[in-house]
Amino acid sequence: MAEDANVGVSIRSASKLYGDLTVLNAITLDIEPGEFVSLLGPSGSGKTTLLGILGGFVLPSSGSVWVGGRDITYMPPHKRDIGIVFQSYALFPHMTVSENVAFPLRARRRPKSSWPKKVRDALEMVELGGYEDRRISQLSGGQRQRVALARAMVFEPKLILMDEPLSALDKQLRESMQIELRQLHKRLGATIVYVTHDQREALTMSDRVAILNKGRLVQIGAPDQLYDHPEDSFVASFIGEAT
Ligand code: ADP
Secondary structure, eight states: OOGGGOOOEEEEEEEEEETTEEEEEEEEEEEOTTOEEEEEOSTTSSHHHHHHHHHTSSOOSEEEEEETTEEOTTOOGGGSOEEEEETTOOOOTTSBHHHHHHHHHHHTTOOGGGHHHHHHHHHHHTTOTTOTTOBGGGSOHHHHHHHHHHHHHTTOOSEEEEESTTTTSOHHHHHHHHHHHHHHHHHHOOEEEEEESOHHHHHHHOSEEEEEETTEEEEEEOHHHHHHOOSSHHHHHHHHTTO
8 A cells, every 4th residue: 555545533512413313423533544443432422423424424414534635524424435344344255355456346346457456465464365265154253354355455545434344354353453443553554543442452552542431532542641641530431441
């Protein structure tokens, strides 16, 4: 991935209402280019909705979203230069690994002659070189999750969104994938926004953690800052559960 491939993200006073229910309340958040930021909070705090606003699946009721200095608030998802990894992988089981990884290149109408090299490079990045012709159904859970990662980065997105990507894995695999993801982030240099409800996961992986509660951003900071200087009792007790 090119050196200049990473971008900053700016969410400005984004709110989301469903009827009378305020799911996100005036969220303002700036993410530096190349930063790994987790959105951490209990179930129902608005993490997935905020990620949806970044990905374009959810339109904010008010406020705006900027990526790389561009207002993308109303840009459709397929036009955004954003890779996405979900918990459920969403791979096509009947297709091979390389067909799955090439899918975003097809969807973006990238020249077909460029696909094999890009697919190979992405698979090597997640240490699955040589798995091109395997079927998804022949792979382990950890290997499938790595294919999903390769697919998210094959078109060299400037920003990658991840929604609980490791939560379907068992504890041991989850912990080794956390380390792999961290290393991958260093190699890629891409900006990553990572949703999790797992305090320990957020604190070990992220440059900064944004803590949400009931649709509000209650604090954002580096892991040790959150440990040492929680701004309110919610943050103190929520972070305290990780220890
Ligand atoms: P989290 O990811 O932190 O668990 P979500 O963003 O999924 O939280 O949800 C935040 C709140 O928004 C929840 O109360 C949820 O029920 C509500 N919500 C999410 N999507 C919708 C929707 N399409 N219609 C109505 N309420 C929704």
